[in-house]
Amino acid sequence: MSVSQLQKNKHLLLRAGFGFNLSQTKDLEQLPLTDIWKKLSATYTFQPLALKEVPENLDYQKVSKLDADGKKEIQKRNRRENIEINLKFLNFMVQSEDQLREKMAFFWNGHFATRVVSSKFNLQLLNTIREKSLGNFGDLLKAVSQSPSMLQFLNNQQNKKDHPNENFAREVMELFTLGRRNYTEKDIKEGARAFTGWSFQADGSFFERPKQHDFGTKTFLGKTGNFDGNDILNIILDQKATSKFIVTKIYRFFVNEKANPSIIEHLSDQFYESKYDIKKLMTEIFTAKWFYSEENIGAKIKSPVELMAGIMRILPMEIAKPENLIVYQKLLGQMLLYPPNVAGWPSGNSWIDSSTLMLRLQIPQIWSGLRPLELKPKSDDDIEMGLKNSQNTYASFKNPTITIDWNLVEEAFKNKNISDYLLQNKSSLDEKTVQQFSESSVKQRIVNTMSTPEFQLC
Template identity: 65%
Template sequence: MPDSLLYNKHLLWRAGFGIGIDQIEDLKNKNVKLLISDLFTQKNFTEIGYDTPDADVSDYTMDNRTPAEKKKEMQQMIRQQNNELNLNFLEKMVNGKDQMREKMAFFWHGHFATRINNSKFNKQLLNTIRKNALGNFKDLLFEVSQSPAMLNFLNNQQNKKGHPNENFAREVMELFTMGRGNYSEKDIREAARAFTGWGYDKEGYFKERTNLHDAGSKTFLGKTGNFTGSDVLNIILEQKATARFITAKIYRFFVNENADRTIVEQLSTNFYNSGYDIQKLMTEIFSSSWFYDKKNIGNRIKSPIELMAGMMRILPMNIQNPENLIVYQKLLGQMLLYPPNVAGWPSGRSWIDSSTLMLRLQIPQIWSGLRPLEYSPRQDDDIDMGMKSRETAFNKSFKNPNITIDWGRLEKVFADKKCEDYLIQNTKTLDMDSVKNFSDKSMKMNIINLMSTPEYQLS
């Protein structure tokens, strides 16, 4: 197998969600530089939304429904809207032409993690992240920090002069910008004072409530002044620690969980000097020879979303009940719009435990209709806040997503190719004899069995 195929596969998994079925034909001969250029050519940006209409308050004024019934209906509507947002985001990852934007948005979605019920706020934040995914980190940081979703999730609506709430200020520094060890508890207190009054109105727009703002003098990271929230974010962006923290996290996500200090230092210096140009940083990473080193290929455990999106990209499928794909996200431990906490999702080996590994290996057979789904969620799953009985009931009523795969098309695409060269990142450890022993020699079973190997779990 020529290196160009290996490198192109590697690039498509890291800068997107794997090979799309339409890309297989010329992938072997495509120049990697051309592929990088394709990935970074941003297409027309379209927002992700939901079709379920927002409730009209006037609907509720002329009827006999009790407050409890109205509340229940409202909750159902919001759940439906959040589910649609989830599936529409997944659909962009699978079918969107802007693979690099969606992959980067997926990264930021875990970095700026929020977990709230409000579907309108969720939609707003998701599109803010997608719009700025490859833009400037300063713009992204400001827009996310002023989003109702983040201000709500981190209690800044309650941050008032005389009663500062430190939650937002702390997480902005610890998780979103500088990382621990680069600020003091006093810096958190002073920053919280600067963020007093930052909130949103009932329409869901950012609002600086000046009457709640502490206009006094503050000392933050060695500077003194009557700082506002914007001043604090600008001072944070002046710190080289911010560029270093973000670059290291991007390196661990896109290249290797074991960060190479020398490379990260060089990348972060360039990132800082570029004024936080995200596209420049990603282009430098994907254009560097070290990105294609053996140690960086096929070394990442795919997150559940990457696993699902990757399968959906290469298998031409018609899905009758896409809402059931959310059940798979729950069972595997990664539900879009629903990170476990403000630190986002863990990565690497934490995706794999005995129940999730078994399900991961069986999904190709389940989706092909060869076996039923017989699973309950991870034991540590708190998505339903401990309501296990509801989860059990959910599983009983759950049917397969009703997927029809066009195996005829796959036969044609792979007619003169080895499936494993396209499905597996590192074929060196793959035991093709055992794959073939489990197969009835058909293309269909060969693909299903390859996708059921431990090697397929790696990108």
């Protein structure tokens, strides 16, 4: 089966961004790939994510001395601002023209996974990742490694000479750069010594504590010297294994869960030779003929955030209570700012089980007002960011106040084969199948098509 121009165009928009938006349906079937890529890869002015109120600088020694009411007030503010960060990040994914940046930021947000209470630190790290998402991987790695979120999450505040904490050094190598089997336990111990003293101020700025740093000689990945943390990161970047590890993870996220060894080898060499130029790597991927081969079309299961953002890009909607989207993220298993662990979110078949699949299929109907939400999250106030204590009960989530402009949608899809636009893989579905279970309206056909298993693929 040959791959149509429309499929190729959708494939690029789904993988390099969060899918096409309604305004793109008019010319999507005829547009050359080069035109789409030109817009995706254009240089846009970076827009940092900002909150309504500037987060406070918190001295944690002073916070620890506050009474119960004072601590509770700080917790409430952090929860409120973390919800705001979550929803604004999701809104950038849906609304921003800078789709490639936001998709890369979404990838790096899962790669450099952290989970901290401080809204200030979460905001700082997210903006760092968003700003540097298409730049140099070495610069991104160093900026993230020196962020208060990462240093706090991986316990480097407790990494001191004479009592080194190995957690930070271990995860930097295992999860962020080299991958397993490319270092030894001795390298972890020596690396941890080099990172001693790395800390941060109350305002989130990086701070080295010389009295806590081990200035002794270390031997790391075959090199010996009086290394500090930056030296360790540079030595890691000198390893070709780092390039291969990052490229493999990018390939599985953006191309196919099944790695192609020869392509990955080629991309890894190019990435290493470019000194870790992220945008150059992504350009090579998204302009390669093999990227548009049939085996890569519709081969990935959309993550919950990709599914939600994709629907929101196609259906112009007003959400009166956007905080409701937090509950959907939790129910589907991918809550922004709250990865399950330092390894980040799972992928592929891990997104699907009996409960999540049912909700994934029902979301288009629920958001269209055709059925209520009949599930509720397990009580977990840490994950819910305080929502269970708010005046809104879970009953309010069963009827989210969402208004969709169906007139715009119907005009955009007028005289179009809806399944051709909404589905990448129609092996078991065609337009007639959708129509026989629906009314003749465009609205009903779109909702029904979005409610199929095939819509879960990209």
